[in-house]
Amino acid sequence: MKRKWASCSQTGRLTFDTELLRQPAGFRAEVIVHELLHLKVPNHGPLFKALLKAYLGEKN
Numbered sequence: 001m002k003r004k005w006a007s008c009s010q011t012g013r014l015t016f017d018t019e020l021l022r023q024p025a026g027f028r029a030e031v032i033v034h035e036l037l038h039l040k041v042p043n044h045g046p047l048f049k050a051l052l053k054a055y056l057g058e059k060n
């Protein structure tokens with residue numbers, strides 16, 4: 001099962017697991033950018049994926 005590292009509420013509050021602080025910087029960036037994007041795009045549709053790729057680079 002994939003761990004839930006962070007969440008975004010409908011009121012725009014982002015919550016992060018403090019365990020994330022012990023993860024590699026690259027992974028932290030992915031999780032944080034992912035949640036920040038949810039403030040603009042609430043779902044995981046094509047627009048979300050395109051923006052994520054734009055922010056994190058081609059490896060994603």
Ligand SMILES: [Zn+2]
Binds near residue numbers: 034038
């Ligand atoms: Zn998400």
